[in-house]
Amino acid sequence: MTDFLVWQEGWNTDIPDIDKQHIAMANMLNQIVDALNQSDKGQKYEQELGRMLNDFLNVTREHFASEEEQMRQIDYPDYVEHKKEHLILQADLAQYILEIKRAKSGIDIGTLSALKHWFIAHITGEDKAFANYYHDKGLEGKKGSKRSESIETID
Numbered sequence: 001m002t003d004f005l006v007w008q009e010g011w012n013t014d015i016p017d018i019d020k021q022h023i024a025m026a027n028m029l030n031q032i033v034d035a036l037n038q039s040d041k042g043q044k045y046e047q048e049l050g051r052m053l054n055d056f057l058n059v060t061r062e063h064f065a066s067e068e069e070q071m072r073q074i075d076y077p078d079y080v081e082h083k084k085e086h087l088i089l090q091a092d093l094a095q096y097i098l099e100i101k102r103a104k105s106g107i108d109i110g111t112l113s114a115l116k117h118w119f120i121a122h123i124t125g126e127d128k129a130f131a132n133y134y135h136d137k138g139l140e141g142k143k144g145s146k147r148s149e150s151i152e153t154i155d
Ligand SMILES: [Fe+2]
Pocket: 067, 082, 086, 122, 126, 127
């Protein structure tokens, strides 16, 4: 497989579900670049790339939904901002796929590189910020639920 996007240990959030999904997304981007690099470029190739990009969009949507669910579970204070960022990225990706299909122009490595940089920037920025909160406060918050706190104050 191509070394377009080589996963770095430092990108791990240490939240197992999230890391698993991020790595799967990185692998999908590598596979898209692999397909792009194949010399035999026919209609079948275009269809295959279109399908792979659609899959990537779906997996991205599922990942965002799952990450947002984890944020809600621990009342993450930057939830709204993080979700807004997800919506923008998701819309950009959908628009990109639509343009490829409409123009029938195929995928260029420049746009895929932009996608890669977005992916890494989001993981090392917003996702890491969430992970820090999750590890510092989140698990603690989960143990002492709001319900038990309010019962304690009755005493
Ligand atoms: Fe995120």
